[in-house]
Amino acid sequence: MTLLRLALLATAVLVASCYSIDEGAQQVSYSRGSRTSWRRALGYQPCEADLPNRWELRNGKLQDDQPRPLPDICAEIECPPLEELNTTGCGYGARKVNRTAWVSTMYDLRNRDVTSQQAFWSLFMYISGYNDKYIQIPMTAPVLSSVFLDPTTMKPENSACMSFYLGADYQTSPPSPLNPEVDTDKWEEVVVYYRAIGGSGVPSDEKWADEFDKLYTAVTAAGLSVDPERIMTAGYTRPGYGQQRWEALLLASRE
Numbered sequence: 001m002t003l004l005r006l007a008l009l010a011t012a013v014l015v016a017s018c019y020s021i022d023e024g025a026q027q028v029s030y031s032r033g034s035r036t037s038w039r040r041a042l043g044y045q046p047c048e049a050d051l052p053n054r055w056e057l058r059n060g061k062l063q064d065d066q067p068r069p070l071p072d073i074c075a076e077i078e079c080p081p082l083e084e085l086n087t088t089g090c091g092y093g094a095r096k097v098n099r100t101a102w103v104s105t106m107y108d109l110r111n112r113d114v115t116s117q118q119a120f121w122s123l124f125m126y127i128s129g130y131n132d133k134y135i136q137i138p139m140t141a142p143v144l145s146s147v148f149l150d151p152t153t154m155k156p157e158n159s160a161c162m163s164f165y166l167g168a169d170y171q172t173s174p175p176s177p178l179n180p181e182v183d184t185d186k187w188e189e190v191v192v193y194y195r196a197i198g199g200s201g202v203p204s205d206e207k208w209a210d211e212f213d214k215l216y217t218a219v220t221a222a223g224l225s226v227d228p229e230r231i232m233t234a235g236y237t238r239p240g241y242g243q244q245r246w247e248a249l250l251l252a253s254r255e
Contacts, residue, residue, distance in 0.1 A: 041066040042196045043084065044093030047218070067198030068243040073236050078140045078167045085191065091218035092193050094252075099189045101171045102144075103127070104163040105182045109147070109156060116145070119162040126182050127164065131175035140165040142234035142247070151228040191252035193219045193226065194234075202239045203246055211248040219250060227251040 038046050052065065073079065085094040105122045107115035120143070127137040146161040166174050166184065174184045195215045197203050203211070212231060219226060232249035 036066065036069060038066065040069050041198065042093070043070055043194075044087060044196075045090045047090040050091060065198050066243070067196040067245040068237060070196075070236065070245065073141060073245060078138065078165075079142070079236075080140075080165045087222065089218060089222040092195055092215055092222075094191060094193050096189065096191050097187075099186060101166045101174050101184060101186050102163045103166055103174070103177065103182060103184045104161050105179075106159050106161050109158055109160050112160070116160075116162065122179055122182050123162060123164050126177050126179065130178050132178060133175035135175060137170055137175075138167055140167050141236045144232055144234050144249075146230055146232045149229055149231065154228070192232075193224065193250045193252065194247045197246040197248070198244055200240075200244060208233065208248065212250075215248050215250055225253040227253050 038051055042050070070079070070082075080100050081098045083096040083098075085096060087094050103123055103126055105119045107119035109115075124139075127139060129136050131137075142165070144161075144163040144165075146163070148157045148159070148161075149155065150157070177183065193215060195211045195218075197207065197211055216226070227250070230251055232251070234247040234249055236245040236247070237243070
């Protein structure tokens with residue numbers, strides 16, 4: 001078991017709890033979606049081990065476990081401007097994320113079931129009008145959670161960061177948060193490597209660890225290096241409402 005996998009299991013990285021919101025909180029609904037190729041669903045070339053076998057296909061795995069294609073999601077809800085990049089090998093995707101503004105807040109991983117909920121609501125209150133302009137800002141996708149690691153030991157720090165992307169209309173001059181624990185900031189252009197997760201429910205902690213392990217293996221096999229100090233999860237869809245898309249993310253090394 002790799003050090004990265006051990007760190008992930010210890011951290012139990014997921015953003016599921018932050019989606020336990022009421023009917024009015026997120027107005028975008030996601031349909032179940034139709035059958036599509038695994039290449040389109042994932043956004044990258046899958047490895048053979050990523051594909052369902054014949055028995056699984058007969059039992060509906062093709063439709064049930066495919067992640068919802070990102071272009072379909074971003075046609076319904078605003079996403080950051082992304083540029084998909086060519087990759088070598090299989091089992092991961094790469095994209096460039098332009099310099100963009102986000103709103104973020106920190107939360108404590110030692111009690112993450114409670115603190116991640118609080119973080120989500122702090123951000124949701126900001127876009128709902130708890131800002132210095134008292135304006136409502138449309139919800140976007142994804143919801144990001146970042147966990148920071150000690151680059152030597154790969155052990156997670158106690159704090160994590162949750163972030164919402166601020167839509168195009170609010171990139172230049174976003175309203176200032178009234179909550180002192182919430183901040184807006186410009187993130188520099190970055191390349192990220194990702195693996196997509198589908199299904200109808202929330203990925204388990206073990207599933208997250210497995211996907212990060214596969215992502216790290218695929219990226220390093222392609223001769224690429226990653227930032228050893230951060231791992232990220234992205235939630236693009238609301239659990240329990242149609243076809244899901246979650247992503248495990250590693251940042252490309254800037255060195």
